[in-house]
Amino acid sequence: MSKKDGFKNGGTGAFPAVILAAGKGSRMKAGIPKPLIKLLGLTLLERALLTCREAGISEFYVVVGYKKREVLRHVKELMKKYELNIKVVENPEWKKGNGTSVLAVSKQLKSPFFLLMCDHVFDPEIVEKFVETARFSNTCLLSVDKKIDRVVDLEEATKVKMKDGTIISIGKELKDFDAVDMGLFFCQPCIFDAIKKSVEKGDASLIGGIKILAEKRKIKGIEAEGKFWIDADTKKNLKIAEKLLLSDLIKDEDGYISRYINRKISTKISRVLCNFNITPNAITLISFILSIFAAFLFIHTQYIYILLGGIITQVASIIDGCDGEIARLKFQSSPFGAWLDTVLDRYADVLITISITYACWLIYENVIVWIIGIAAITGFILTSYMKKEYVLRYNKNWPDGIMDKLSKRDLRLFGIFVGAILFYPLEAIAILAIISHISIIWGFLREKWLVNHR
Amino acid sequence: MSKKDGFKNGGTGAFPAVILAAGKGSRMKAGIPKPLIKLLGLTLLERALLTCREAGISEFYVVVGYKKREVLRHVKELMKKYELNIKVVENPEWKKGNGTSVLAVSKQLKSPFFLLMCDHVFDPEIVEKFVETARFSNTCLLSVDKKIDRVVDLEEATKVKMKDGTIISIGKELKDFDAVDMGLFFCQPCIFDAIKKSVEKGDASLIGGIKILAEKRKIKGIEAEGKFWIDADTKKNLKIAEKLLLSDLIKDEDGYISRYINRKISTKISRVLCNFNITPNAITLISFILSIFAAFLFIHTQYIYILLGGIITQVASIIDGCDGEIARLKFQSSPFGAWLDTVLDRYADVLITISITYACWLIYENVIVWIIGIAAITGFILTSYMKKEYVLRYNKNWPDGIMDKLSKRDLRLFGIFVGAILFYPLEAIAILAIISHISIIWGFLREKWLVNHR
Numbered sequence: 001m002s003k004k005d006g007f008k009n010g011g012t013g014a015f016p017a018v019i020l021a022a023g024k025g026s027r028m029k030a031g032i033p034k035p036l037i038k039l040l041g042l043t044l045l046e047r048a049l050l051t052c053r054e055a056g057i058s059e060f061y062v063v064v065g066y067k068k069r070e071v072l073r074h075v076k077e078l079m080k081k082y083e084l085n086i087k088v089v090e091n092p093e094w095k096k097g098n099g100t101s102v103l104a105v106s107k108q109l110k111s112p113f114f115l116l117m118c119d120h121v122f123d124p125e126i127v128e129k130f131v132e133t134a135r136f137s138n139t140c141l142l143s144v145d146k147k148i149d150r151v152v153d154l155e156e157a158t159k160v161k162m163k164d165g166t167i168i169s170i171g172k173e174l175k176d177f178d179a180v181d182m183g184l185f186f187c188q189p190c191i192f193d194a195i196k197k198s199v200e201k202g203d204a205s206l207i208g209g210i211k212i213l214a215e216k217r218k219i220k221g222i223e224a225e226g227k228f229w230i231d232a233d234t235k236k237n238l239k240i241a242e243k244l245l246l247s248d249l250i251k252d253e254d255g256y257i258s259r260y261i262n263r264k265i266s267t268k269i270s271r272v273l274c275n276f277n278i279t280p281n282a283i284t285l286i287s288f289i290l291s292i293f294a295a296f297l298f299i300h301t302q303y304i305y306i307l308l309g310g311i312i313t314q315v316a317s318i319i320d321g322c323d324g325e326i327a328r329l330k331f332q333s334s335p336f337g338a339w340l341d342t343v344l345d346r347y348a349d350v351l352i353t354i355s356i357t358y359a360c361w362l363i364y365e366n367v368i369v370w371i372i373g374i375a376a377i378t379g380f381i382l383t384s385y386m387k388k389e390y391v392l393r394y395n396k397n398w399p400d401g402i403m404d405k406l407s408k409r410d411l412r413l414f415g416i417f418v419g420a421i422l423f424y425p426l427e428a429i430a431i432l433a434i435i436s437h438i439s440i441i442w443g444f445l446r447e448k449w450l451v452n453h454r
Numbered sequence: 455m456s457k458k459d460g461f462k463n464g465g466t467g468a469f470p471a472v473i474l475a476a477g478k479g480s481r482m483k484a485g486i487p488k489p490l491i492k493l494l495g496l497t498l499l500e501r502a503l504l505t506c507r508e509a510g511i512s513e514f515y516v517v518v519g520y521k522k523r524e525v526l527r528h529v530k531e532l533m534k535k536y537e538l539n540i541k542v543v544e545n546p547e548w549k550k551g552n553g554t555s556v557l558a559v560s561k562q563l564k565s566p567f568f569l570l571m572c573d574h575v576f577d578p579e580i581v582e583k584f585v586e587t588a589r590f591s592n593t594c595l596l597s598v599d600k601k602i603d604r605v606v607d608l609e610e611a612t613k614v615k616m617k618d619g620t621i622i623s624i625g626k627e628l629k630d631f632d633a634v635d636m637g638l639f640f641c642q643p644c645i646f647d648a649i650k651k652s653v654e655k656g657d658a659s660l661i662g663g664i665k666i667l668a669e670k671r672k673i674k675g676i677e678a679e680g681k682f683w684i685d686a687d688t689k690k691n692l693k694i695a696e697k698l699l700l701s702d703l704i705k706d707e708d709g710y711i712s713r714y715i716n717r718k719i720s721t722k723i724s725r726v727l728c729n730f731n732i733t734p735n736a737i738t739l740i741s742f743i744l745s746i747f748a749a750f751l752f753i754h755t756q757y758i759y760i761l762l763g764g765i766i767t768q769v770a771s772i773i774d775g776c777d778g779e780i781a782r783l784k785f786q787s788s789p790f791g792a793w794l795d796t797v798l799d800r801y802a803d804v805l806i807t808i809s810i811t812y813a814c815w816l817i818y819e820n821v822i823v824w825i826i827g828i829a830a831i832t833g834f835i836l837t838s839y840m841k842k843e844y845v846l847r848y849n850k851n852w853p854d855g856i857m858d859k860l861s862k863r864d865l866r867l868f869g870i871f872v873g874a875i876l877f878y879p880l881e882a883i884a885i886l887a888i889i890s891h892i893s894i895i896w897g898f899l900r901e902k903w904l905v906n907h908r
Contacts, residue, residue, distance in 0.1 A: 335847040336901060342847075343840045343894070350832050358821070367815070370824045371808070374831060378804050381835045386797045388842040393789040393796075440797070447790060 015059075015134075017052045017114040018187075020206075021045050022065030022094035022101045025119065027233050033067040035118045036074055039238060040245055040329050041274030045071070045118045046078055050331040053084070055127040057114060060086040063101040065094025097204030099195040106192040115185040115206075119233050121241045123248060126226030127184065133222050134186040140219040141186035142167060142210070144179035145229065151180045152230050152240055158207055162221045167214045170207060179221055181207075182229050190218065246271060249325045253400055255408035258321065262410055266321035273326055280327040280334075283319065284341045290316035291348035298355035301363055303423050310420020313352060317413035320345065342384075345409060349380045352416060353429055360426040369426065376429040379436025383407040386440055390447075401446070407439035469513075469588075471506045471568040472641075474660075475499050476519030476548035476555045479573065481687050487521040489572045490528055493692060494699055494783050495728030499525070499572045500532055504785040507538070509581040511568060514540040517555040519548025551658030553649040560646040569639040569660075573687050575695045577702060580680030581638065587676050588640040594673040595640040596621060596664070598633035599683065605634045606684050606694055612661055616675045621668045624661060633675055635661075636683050644672065700725060703779045707854055709862035712775065716864055720775035727780055734781040734788075737773065738795045744770035745802035752809035755817055757877050764874020767806060771867035774799065796838075799863060803834045806870060807883055814880040823880065830883040833890025837861045840894050844901075855900070861893035 025034030035045035042050070049060060064071045072088055079086050091104040102115065114131070130143045144160050144167075151157055159177035161169040170181060185191075191209060198208030213219040227248055232241040246267045250259060273283070290312055297309035323341055327333040357373025387398045398404070405411070412432050419428020479488030489499035496504070503514060518525045526542055533540050545558040556569065568585070584597045598614050598621075605611055613631035615623045624635060639645075645663060652662030667673040681702055686695040700721045704713060727737070744766055751763035777795055781787040811827025841852040852858070859865070866886050873882020 335849075339840070339843050339847045339901075340898060342843050343836065343898075346836055346839065347832075350828070354825070354828055357824075361821070361824075367812070370811075370815075370827075373824075374804070374808055374828060377828060377832060378801075378835070381832070381839060382797065382800055385800065385835060385839050385842070386793070388839070388846060389793050389796050392842060392845060393793045395789075444794060444797075447793075 015057070015112050015114060015186075016061060016109070017057045017059070017116065018061045018063065018102070018105050018109070019045065019048050019052075019116055019118050020063050020098055020101045021071055021118040022063045022068075022091045022104075023098060024066045024095075025233060028235060028238075033071055034233070035064075035071050037119075037238070038275070039121065039232065040242055040271065041276075041326075042330060043074065044121070044232065045074065047121060048116060048118045049078060049084060049086070050082070051122055051124050051127050052114065052116070053082070054124045054331060055131040057131065058085060060084060061089055061105050061109065061113075062086055062118075063089045063091050063094075063104050065091045065101065093204075096199075097206075097208070099198060099204045099206045099209050102187075102206055102209070103192060103195055103199075106189075110189060112186065112188050115187050115191075117183045117231075119231065120183040120229065121232050121245070122182075122184065122229045123226040123244075126182075126224050126229055129225040130184055130186070130222060137186060137220075138188070140188050140191060140213055141222050142219055143182040143184035143224050144221040145182050145224050146179045148178075148180060150228075152237060153234070154180070156233075157181065157231070160221055165220050166217050167210075167219050167221045168217065170210055170214050172207075179223070181210075182224055183231060184229075185210075194218075242271070245329060249328060255405050255410040257317075257414040258408070258410035261414070262318045262321050266318050267325060269319070270322045270325035270329060273322060274329050278326070280323040280332050281337050281340065283323040283326060284337065284344060287316045287319040287323070288344045288348055290319060291352060295348075295351040295355040298352060298420075298425065299359055301359050306359070306420045306423060306425055309352075309355075310417040310425070313413050313420070314417035316348065317410060317417075320409075346381050346384065349409070349412065350377050352413075353377050353380065356416070356425045356429055364426075372426060372430045372433060375437070376433035379407075379433045379440070380412060383436045383439055384409075386443055390443070399446075403439040403442045407436045412436075469511070469566050469568060469640075470515060470563070471511045471513070471570065472515040472517065472556065472559055472563070473499065473502050473506075473570055473572050474517050474552055474555045475525055475572040476517045476522075476545045476558075477552060478520040478549075479687060482573075482689060482692075487525055488687070489518075489525050491573075491692065492729075493575065493686065494696055494725065495730075495780075496784060497528065498575070498686065499528065501575060502570060502572045503532060503538060503540070504536070505576055505578050505581050506568065506570070507536070508578045508785060509585040511585065512539060514538060515543055515559050515563065515567075516540055516572075517543045517545050517548075517558050519545045519555065547658075550653075551660075551662070553652060553658045553660045553663050556641075556660055556663070557646060557649055557653075560643075564643060566640065566642050569641050569645075571637045571685075573685065574637040574683065575686050575699070576636075576638065576683045577680040577698075580636075580678050580683055583679040584638055584640070584676060591640060591674075592642070594642050594645060594667055595676050596673055597636040597638035597678050598675040599636050599678050600633045602632075602634060604682075606691060607688070608634070610687075611635065611685070614675055619674050620671050621664075621673050621675045622671065624664055624668050626661075633677070635664075636678055637685060638683075639664075648672075696725070699783060703782060709859050709864040711771075711868040712862070712864035715868070716772045716775050720772050721779060723773070724776045724779040724783060727776060728783050732780070734777040734786050735791050735794065737777040737780060738791065738798060741770045741773040741777070742798045742802055744773060745806060749802075749805040749809040752806060752874075752879065753813055755813050760813070760874045760877060760879055763806075763809075764871040764879070767867050767874070768871035770802065771864060771871075774863075800835050800838065803863070803866065804831050806867075807831050807834065810870070810879045810883055818880075826880060826884045826887060829891070830887035833861075833887045833894070834866060837890045837893055838863075840897055844897070853900075857893040857896045861890050866890075 021035035028034055036043050062075055075086055075088055089104045091101045093100040134141055158172050158181035159174035160167055160179045160181050161177050194212040195209030197212050228244040230237055230241045232238045249267050250263050294309045294312040297305045353373055353376050357369055361369040390398050415428050415432045419425045475489035482488055490497050516529055529540055529542055543558045545555045547554040588595055612626050612635035613628035614621055614633045614635050615631050648666040649663030651666050682698045684691055684695045686692045703721050704717050748763045748766040751759045807827055807830050811823055815823040844852050869882050869886050873879045
């Protein structure tokens with residue numbers, strides 16, 4: 001939030017982004033123009049625009065050429081859907097090379113600008129960090145990847161040779177290189193002259209212009225910070241891009257069950273769901289309704305109901321991962337969604353636990369059952385509560401440890417699921433209650449111990 | 455936190471503070487030297503040092519004169535107790551005027567420095583903001599109060615006449631003035647020459663030196679930001695200082711019961727307790743133990759136990775205010791203390807509610823009692839939980855409304871107290887449960903409504 005606010009006050013984020021979407025994409029061999037090809041629910045152009053917007057860019061130039069009417073129609077849809085400020089620039093000479101697409105904006109653009117290809121897929125963090133770095137730069141910049149062994153399709157990639165951060169040569173056929181061009185630029189207006197010179201020499205490609213800048217030592221290479229990027233210009237690479245985006249959904253703070261079971265299933269569900277017009281908040285509600293249904297089943301005392309309740313609890317737990325996944329895949333994250341999801345999760349846990357407690361009370365008719373139920377509910381909520389409070393008071397992240405992983409929701413619901421299968425639901429919540437309260441006490445002791453031994 | 459980190463990297467906070475503690479304080483008419491006079495558990499010198507430390511200052515010069523051995527002994531105690539970096543400077547000429555006390559540090563100090571009198575009591579925010587402002591200044595600064603009607607003891611105060619932010623004249627007898635000197639300075643080394651000139655003219659006071667700076671337009675007046683300050687140089691003013699410090703303990707976010715009942719009592723208790731060596735965390739634990747005791751009483755079904763439980767609940771609620779109050783009065787706030795306090799409050803609420811539920815279940819033997827109990831516990835914790843989560847997700851304060859004031863802990867415990875007196879404890883927690891859950895739902899609806907109508 002604060003970062004974007006910063007941009008509003010005139011950081012580099014105030015500079016526009018030029019997105020090249022004029023090429024035919026002949027390597028793709030698809031019937032439709034490349035910018036319109038779908039990847040996990042978004043077209044390549046849509047993803048490029050939203051990635052830039054997330055990095056704080058709010059003004060766009062999209063250069064069209066091949067099948068321009070189709071692309072134009074799509075751009076209009078996107079402008080309406082996301083309320084984006086996009087200017088469409090036609091490049092009738094697109095066949096000559098993508099340098100002409102950059103030249104097409106030269107009349108309209110007098111300020112520095114970001115430049116990227118619509119078919120490059122980035123971990124949004126890469127673009128964000130690049131925009132941040134560019135904020136303080138008055139030269140041309142190119143985002144480069146020095147981890148060459150992770151580059152997909154190295155043969156087709158444009159290689160870069162650097163010296164002290166400055167690019168000294170660039171080209172596909174470069175034998176001696178130490179990085180790879182990622183197709184993400186920060187350009188000063190001098191780029192136009194460089195491309196014009198290259199065109200005069202007979203090379204109408206963008207890289208032709210960059211070569212001239214490199215000869216003059218006028219472009220720097222900025223090492224990418226972030227997890228992945230890919231030039232999705234073939235069907236095979238598009239598949240890899242999908243895989244990279246999906247595997248990026250696994251979070252460091254995921255619990256054990258989440259990491260090794262739930263995410264494997266939920267990302268597969270998200271991969272399908274993201275092609276439909278279903279919002280993350282709707283998925284949050286579906287997961288919550290499933291939990292209510294599970295709670296309803298747990299009220300009963302027969303095994304078959306308890307078993308079904310357990311299964312639906314675990315299904316709800318898996319679906320609960322999908323809202324966040326879809327939100328990230330489709331750039332639909334919102335504070336409201338995250339907030340609602342977290343609070344509804346607590347309510348879902350409470351309802352399931354009340355039902356199990358009630359059913360067991362019907363069987364045992366012992367007041368201790370209620371005490372166990374209340375201990376579980378309290379533990380389930382407070383284990384999460386104390387972490388939030390820690391973050392607010394210390395203004396830093398909660399130091400995640402094994403005890404925390406054991407008291408997370410994924411393991412809690414999995415425990416109830418296993419307890420239901422074994423027909424020991426009360427014992428399951430009793431054990432989970434103990435784990436939760438121990439993890440709370442442990443959290444305080446650890447902090448106290450750390451404070452006293454710092 | 456971040457602010458103080460900033461200072462470590464060489465902000466103005468890196469500049470030292472000079473505290474004048476050499477005078478006799480004849481207006482006070484106390485047997486002990488002025489710096490050693492106690493105000494709400496801290497000596498005036500201690501409070502001045504800790505106020506500066508809270509503003510990010512980490513290096514101190516304390517100038518001693520009158521009864522220097524006693525003051526010196528106290529300074530040594532403070533250095534040990536708070537691990538402060540204090541250099542003591544003796545001023546044998548202290549009787550001549552407080553300008554000589556500033557001159558006494560001239561040999562040791564070549565950098566700019568903050569300067570204050572040990573008997574001035576400030577709302578810590580005033581010093582914090584002043585230090586922040588001084589960070590970017592290369593002239594002398596004086597903190598001034600333009601709200602003249604709030605100045606205590608105006609007759610004795612030093613008046614200031616300003617023009618465009620610069621002080622053009624200063625003195626006690628000034629008839630035409632627009633602000634009052636607060637006794638908080640940011641000095642460049644040129645102050646020493648100014649005081650020397652004033653001494654030559656026969657005026658050995660600090661204000662004499664400031665007059666010379668003002669004549670040369672070399673000192674600016676900075677309007678104070680913060681609630682209060684006072685020159686506590688008489689017994690009467692010391693009493694007023696105590697009152698100001700105590701009334702500052704009432705927080706904007708306090709609930710109705712807290713504001714109109716609890717604080718009135720808790721600040722009186724804190725006023726006494728702050729003279730003893732009792733830590734805020736110890737008070738947190740006392741309040742928690744009282745809650746456990748109340749919970750124990752609530753397990754019974756006879757009126758007398760319930761009544762006592764209710765009274766002790768309300769007492770625990772009042773005492774729960776004291777930990778934060780003592781922490782602020784004695785500069786003992788810590789993230790750990792605030793974190794522990796908040797989580798123990800939740801546990802206390804849960805224990806009291808479980809006990810009431812259990813006792814009522816013994817009477818009614820109806821399962822609905824347990825459902826009410828669980829609804830109450832869930833509501834009590836989640837009403838707080840959802841606000842924390844909101845702050846974390848939106849990165850801004852929770853917009854406090856009437857529904858929030860109604861679902862706060864002060865009113866909750868007061869409701870249980872009243873319910874106990876009337877012998878309707880279950881009805882009380884049922885009503886409180888309903889209020890809590892409605893306030894949670896209302897919180898989401900309000901946000902959703904606000905978001906859609908922004």
